[in-house]
Amino acid sequence: MSPSTITARTGPAPDAKVHSIMLLAPAPQAVPPTFRKLYTSSHGHSAVLDEIRRLRGTAYLKDGAISASQLTEDGRHVQEADAMSWHVVGWNRDCGVVGCARYWEHADPVRFKDLGVSRSALAGDPVWGPKVREAVERGIAQAADSGLAYVEVGGWAVAEKIRGTPEALRIALSGYALARSLGACIGITTATVRHRSSTILRRIGGRRLGSDNGEELPVYFDPQYDCDMEIVCFDSRRPDPRFEDRIEEMRHDLVNATVLCAEGGLWNLDQAVRETERAPRRVSHLMVSALQAV
Numbered sequence: 001m002s003p004s005t006i007t008a009r010t011g012p013a014p015d016a017k018v019h020s021i022m023l024l025a026p027a028p029q030a031v032p033p034t035f036r037k038l039y040t041s042s043h044g045h046s047a048v049l050d051e052i053r054r055l056r057g058t059a060y061l062k063d064g065a066i067s068a069s070q071l072t073e074d075g076r077h078v079q080e081a082d083a084m085s086w087h088v089v090g091w092n093r094d095c096g097v098v099g100c101a102r103y104w105e106h107a108d109p110v111r112f113k114d115l116g117v118s119r120s121a122l123a124g125d126p127v128w129g130p131k132v133r134e135a136v137e138r139g140i141a142q143a144a145d146s147g148l149a150y151v152e153v154g155g156w157a158v159a160e161k162i163r164g165t166p167e168a169l170r171i172a173l174s175g176y177a178l179a180r181s182l183g184a185c186i187g188i189t190t191a192t193v194r195h196r197s198s199t200i201l202r203r204i205g206g207r208r209l210g211s212d213n214g215e216e217l218p219v220y221f222d223p224q225y226d227c228d229m230e231i232v233c234f235d236s237r238r239p240d241p242r243f244e245d246r247i248e249e250m251r252h253d254l255v256n257a258t259v260l261c262a263e264g265g266l267w268n269l270d271q272a273v274r275e276t277e278r279a280p281r282r283v284s285h286l287m288v289s290a291l292q293a294v
Helices: 040-062 079-082 130-148 166-182 196-205 240-253 269-278 285-291
Strands: 021-023 037-040 086-092 098-104 149-158 185-192 221-222 225-234 258-261
Touching: 021 040, 021 166, 021 196, 021 240, 040 079, 040 086, 040 149, 040 258, 079 098, 079 149, 086 166, 098 166, 130 149, 130 185, 130 225, 149 166, 166 185, 166 196, 166 240, 185 196, 196 225
Parallel strands: 021 258, 037 258, 149 185
Antiparallel strands: 021 086, 086 098, 098 149, 185 225, 221 225
């Protein structure tokens, strides 16, 4: 998984702001009827996903988390999990994509070896690796026993303009809101210590992997990203109480947010059309730009 980078230095421009949140749906996974504004466009979906990847590439390269050789020629940071995941996208009407987070719901049966966390440096450590696997498998079993999805989140990045602002926190909280919109989850992520990203995730409700069994797994150095990392897990039903109202507000907002699907991504095309027609068709000019070539 890519390192989660959700906050950074101070000094953003006064007008730096996420003006709207939209969602990219995974393909060909079905989209539940929870969402009211569904649009299907392979071109539009690809265009927005490319902008997400460029934002990640710019942010991660500047932070030293990746090298230029890990990017495409046009600066995109591409990962296999992207196509299989939901993406929360923060739009700024003047700047385009200014924030993003990835939400990868694993299909049953969930196996440790299929998870991105299984390829982390800590999972490969001869001493700590078995403990990582044991702790992750406890979470998988807990999710199965509770009838919840098991999810890996990551791919967080925010533009320099909104780093260190409440807007960056909004992107982080969106993972909880999306999880609730989809039916709740037990989740996990590898998060960088750089810019206090892992600390923020723990403050909003995450905990270091292993803490449920009395043995927190340590911060570790990941040579792939040249930084210290933590493995953080969370239960979308149990955020820090300070953020409960905000998450519920965001969950309501996501129900009415634009959901952009690739071809074949709709849960039911006929019903999706009816639902979309009932919802107001307010789409920003940025969204129109992404769809204009369809």
